[in-house]
Amino acid sequence: MNAAPPQRLRLMTWNIHGGVGPDRRFDLDRIASLIARHQPDILALQEVDTRGRGVACLAPLEGLGIGHLAEARTIAVPDGHYGHVLYSRWPTRDIVRHDLSVRRREPRMAIDTHVDTPQGPLRVVAVHLGLALLERRRQTAALAQMARASSGAPTVMMGDFNDWFSFRPVRRTLARALPESTYLRSFPACWPLLRLDRLYCSRRGMLVRSFTDTEARHASDHLPVIADIQLRPCLSPAPARAVSEQAARPDVNLVEQGERP
DSSP: OOOOOOSOEEEEEEEOGGGBOTTSOBOHHHHHHHHHHHOOSEEEEEEEEOTTTOGGGGHHHHTTOOOEEEEEEEEEETTEEEEEEEEESSOEEEEEEEEOOOTTSOOOEEEEEEEEETTEEEEEEEEEOOSSHHHHHHHHHHHHHHHHTOOSSOEEEEEEOOOOSTTOHHHHHHTTTSOEEOOOOOBSTTSOOBOOEEEEESSTTOEEEEEEEGGGGGTOSSOOEEEEEOSSOOOSOOOOOSSOHHHHOTTSOEEEOOOOO
16 A cells, blocks of 8 residues: 655745855764754755855755755856755656846846656746845846746745845735735844745645744854745645644754744
8 A cells, every 4th residue: 555645844934044054164074963953854054155165065955865866056166165055855857047147246146947746747946036126126026027037836935035124125026926924033043033935835825834943053154044835735724733843842942933023
């Protein structure tokens, strides 16, 4: 008898600051350790930097067992590269790298792919948007157009959106095409105030829960955003859990998404 497919998928996005923590030490082992703790099925990492170290430095990430990789090397030099990556536990297909660069600003790309999950196909777009407001406006307009052009598969956009203004221009632009999103504070990791790192969903009811792990403050200047999603949304409220994940796992400093402000 075939086992039933899992009801939820776990996604995680994290700006790892080049693998350099607040102690100014490059250490991908502690990055990999925290990722392994949460066992994501799909993982987006920003600010992956091998410059001056060689690609061998990525071995701790390759050892996670999330075997399918798509990457956007936005800066490439003789001694390494810099950019962001998307890992998937399941095969990916139709990978497209959209150039979101704006004039003389830092090069930016979106990794657009389809993942064949046990629940069905899922379109995943991994991003790392620019720092300037007008730059982000152009990039977000392009992302919204990409989301509207979806072939019908549920879509998730995830990454570092750098959207820190109180009027939230990125979120307002993406809201129609991607109506559901996380809203956890993720930056700076030592005292998170800004919701820079997000996960957007194309269908209401996809996002089951989201949380972060404050232990990440020892490894990067961002906290990760971890989310459980379902591709066949059930819009009725889920029953209350008797024991929270944090209580069940006291070794993990989890902060769950709370009520909307």
